Amino acid sequence: MLHIINKSPLEKNSLDTCLAVAQDGGIILLIEDAVYAATSGNAAAAKLSAAQGRLKICVLGPDLEARGMADRLLEGVTRIDYGGFVDLAAEHKCQSWL
Amino acid sequence: MLHIINKSPLEKNSLDTCLAVAQDGGIILLIEDAVYAATSGNAAAAKLSAAQGRLKICVLGPDLEARGMADRLLEGVTRIDYGGFVDLAAEHKCQSWL
Amino acid sequence: MKFGILVNEGPYQHQASDSAYLFCKAALEKGHEIHRVFFYHDGVNNSTRLTEPPQDDRNIVKRWTKLAEEHKLDLVVCVAAALRRGIVDDNLAPGFRISGLGQLVETGIEADRTVTFGD
Amino acid sequence: MKFGILVNEGPYQHQASDSAYLFCKAALEKGHEIHRVFFYHDGVNNSTRLTEPPQDDRNIVKRWTKLAEEHKLDLVVCVAAALRRGIVDDNLAPGFRISGLGQLVETGIEADRTVTFGD
Amino acid sequence: MAGTIKKFMFVNRKAPYGTVYALESLEVVLISAAFDQDVSLAFLDDGVYQLKKGQQTKGIETKNFSPTYRALDGYDIEKLYVEQEAMEARGLTEEDLLVDVTVLSRREMGALMEEQDVVLSF
Amino acid sequence: MAGTIKKFMFVNRKAPYGTVYALESLEVVLISAAFDQDVSLAFLDDGVYQLKKGQQTKGIETKNFSPTYRALDGYDIEKLYVEQEAMEARGLTEEDLLVDVTVLSRREMGALMEEQDVVLSF
Numbered sequence: 001m002l003h004i005i006n007k008s009p010l011e012k013n014s015l016d017t018c019l020a021v022a023q024d025g026g027i028i029l030l031i032e033d034a035v036y037a038a039t040s041g042n043a044a045a046a047k048l049s050a051a052q053g054r055l056k057i058c059v060l061g062p063d064l065e066a067r068g069m070a071d072r073l074l075e076g077v078t079r080i081d082y083g084g085f086v087d088l089a090a091e092h093k094c095q096s097w098l
Numbered sequence: 099m100l101h102i103i104n105k106s107p108l109e110k111n112s113l114d115t116c117l118a119v120a121q122d123g124g125i126i127l128l129i130e131d132a133v134y135a136a137t138s139g140n141a142a143a144a145k146l147s148a149a150q151g152r153l154k155i156c157v158l159g160p161d162l163e164a165r166g167m168a169d170r171l172l173e174g175v176t177r178i179d180y181g182g183f184v185d186l187a188a189e190h191k192c193q194s195w196l
Numbered sequence: 197m198k199f200g201i202l203v204n205e206g207p208y209q210h211q212a213s214d215s216a217y218l219f220c221k222a223a224l225e226k227g228h229e230i231h232r233v234f235f236y237h238d239g240v241n242n243s244t245r246l247t248e249p250p251q252d253d254r255n256i257v258k259r260w261t262k263l264a265e266e267h268k269l270d271l272v273v274c275v276a277a278a279l280r281r282g283i284v285d286d287n288l289a290p291g292f293r294i295s296g297l298g299q300l301v302e303t304g305i306e307a308d309r310t311v312t313f314g315d
Numbered sequence: 316m317k318f319g320i321l322v323n324e325g326p327y328q329h330q331a332s333d334s335a336y337l338f339c340k341a342a343l344e345k346g347h348e349i350h351r352v353f354f355y356h357d358g359v360n361n362s363t364r365l366t367e368p369p370q371d372d373r374n375i376v377k378r379w380t381k382l383a384e385e386h387k388l389d390l391v392v393c394v395a396a397a398l399r400r401g402i403v404d405d406n407l408a409p410g411f412r413i414s415g416l417g418q419l420v421e422t423g424i425e426a427d428r429t430v431t432f433g434d
Numbered sequence: 435m436a437g438t439i440k441k442f443m444f445v446n447r448k449a450p451y452g453t454v455y456a457l458e459s460l461e462v463v464l465i466s467a468a469f470d471q472d473v474s475l476a477f478l479d480d481g482v483y484q485l486k487k488g489q490q491t492k493g494i495e496t497k498n499f500s501p502t503y504r505a506l507d508g509y510d511i512e513k514l515y516v517e518q519e520a521m522e523a524r525g526l527t528e529e530d531l532l533v534d535v536t537v538l539s540r541r542e543m544g545a546l547m548e549e550q551d552v553v554l555s556f
Numbered sequence: 557m558a559g560t561i562k563k564f565m566f567v568n569r570k571a572p573y574g575t576v577y578a579l580e581s582l583e584v585v586l587i588s589a590a591f592d593q594d595v596s597l598a599f600l601d602d603g604v605y606q607l608k609k610g611q612q613t614k615g616i617e618t619k620n621f622s623p624t625y626r627a628l629d630g631y632d633i634e635k636l637y638v639e640q641e642a643m644e645a646r647g648l649t650e651e652d653l654l655v656d657v658t659v660l661s662r663r664e665m666g667a668l669m670e671e672q673d674v675v676l677s678f
Binding site: 021022 | 543
């Protein structure tokens with residue numbers, strides 16, 4: 001399952017709930033304001049790092065760049081573009097955590 | 099200062115930030131989805147109770163009733179109607195935590 | 197006392213417009229004055245005369261129009277936000293007018309209190 | 316692969332419509348099919364032909380229209396949500412059509428994947 | 435594709451009245467009943483508040499749509515799942531809810547989501 | 557009321573681009589400069605991200621409005637306050653920001669807010 005998150009982890013609870021619900025082997029894709037979760041120094045980064053064993057974490061590059069955070073991507077997080085987003089959505093069933 | 103909060107404390111961070119920033123003697127008014135914060139059993143209720151010494155906590159009754167939570171208002175929280183909201187806003191400078 | 201009101205969200209999607217309306221109504225009942233209601237961001241969508249909500253629910257736009265008529269309220273829609281969202285003079289409900297952002301700052305200056313309703 | 320897309324928020328206020336547009340564009344470039352883009356909630360506000368955003372910013376509505384023309388996309392606006400918000404046939408931008416909520420369920424059935432963009 | 439039956443899950447994570455999502459989500463659910471699909475509703479986080487008994491909306495001059503949850507039954511929509519942790523964090527029990535539900539832990543909810551063909555969130 | 561000078565504070569708590577609030581808040585700030593008021597900007601929580609250097613919006617095909625913060629100076633808007641705890645929780649330092657700011661603790665920010673006549677949040 002591809003879990004799509006679009007909100008900042010310090011503003012809303014969607015990443016927290018998703019991490020608690022998502023089954024092992026799933027993929028978390030951070031888009032829009034959720035990309036901040038995957039940046040070093042963010043208070044939520046540890047949660048993501050802890051989940052990296054059982055979930056794959058991806059981030060949408062264009063959203064990361066728009067926010068000026070491209071140079072501080074958390075280690076182990078995969079950066080993709082919109083084409084990569086489409087590939088992930090084609091390979092997996094999708095769920096948006098709105 | 100009258101601090102107006104309108105989001106559920108378990109969904110968004112506005113109550114948390116407001117409680118950390120608000121100066122002693124201020125008033126917190128919970129409206130819309132924020133009224134859940136002042137209901138017994140809510141995980142955020144303890145934070146409100148802890149703030150009650152230095153801040154006055156009010157809740158908008160019509161919003162509490164709409165959500166079916168009128169019978170579980172936290173002790174020490176003052177329930178007001180729209181007229182009471184107007185009175186508070188007339189007596190104090192206002193800030194909405196959006 | 198003179199209140200200024202700021203509404204940042206459109207009708208139905210968020211409760212902001214409902215809360216602002218009920219606040220204004222209560223303030224007027226208590227004899228206060230509403231200096232202006234300023235609609236900004238998606239709040240501009242409260243001004244379209246084209247909404248047709250279900251019969252069994254409130255009509256948010258018409259309620260504003262009625263309150264404006266009864267109390268000569270100044271309902272101002274921000275022109276910049278309106279252009280972005282397709283709100284134009286031709287489709288404006290009675291009681292609303294489109295004007296500049298300066299009217300919001302002016303409200304902040306002239307009103308005794310400014311109360312904001314948003315997301 | 317056949318994608319269905321759901322857009323729950325209006326233009327500019329939230330990034331949802333932008334993200335959905337860029338996703339559709341990328342999917343089409345990769346040779347996928349877009350079964351339908353369904354606009355629900357405030358998403359219906361993406362369909363008004365009356366928006367005039369500043370010259371130096373993107374025109375969200377026109378982009379959808381252009382993409383629909385180039386790829387024969389089916390852009391469907393929910394009628395119930397549209398009535399609540401004042402979106403009517405007269406003001407619809409080219410490429411959009413108003414129809415029932417059943418079209419969203421149908422998309423869920425017919426598309427291989429449904430991807431939702433919202434607040 | 436006539437005759438296709440897919441598993442649809444409607445995920446609700448937002449409180450009623452503060453935003454329109456709960457109401458408009460319910461409108462989709464009712465329409466979906468006409469398509470003979472396998473429909474489930476999931477209530478997580480503040481979404482569980484949608485099912486709270488005793489909603490009285492007169493004071494906010496808004497339509498009370500909560501009785502509709504009781505009517506779902508008549509549309510053969512009977513799979514309502516509620517997140518256990520969400521109930522606990524809000525001091526709610528099954529007795530507080532308008533309708534009969536199945537209470538699932540977050541982990542169980544996640545497993546159920548994996549089985550779905552279409553997950554719609556509003 | 558001609559000649560009245562009030563203390564205006566614009567409070568920003570939201571990240572840029574995910575929503576329009578940061579951009580449209582900035583538009584009000586620029587207009588307010590014409591009214592000769594005492595204007596402050598406060599950046600709390602995710603609002604501090606609005607001031608992050610290096611924003612490149614080409615990939616999302618949206619206007620990059622962050623250079624406007626550098627122009628505020630020219631409008632005599634020079635009181636920019638940033639929440640210290642927000643910076644720390646996001647791994648940001650003053651060097652990461654586009655403009656010179658005054659860093660305040662939450663408590664100090666609260667005291668400053670008390671001094672304002674009009675607090676506008678978007």
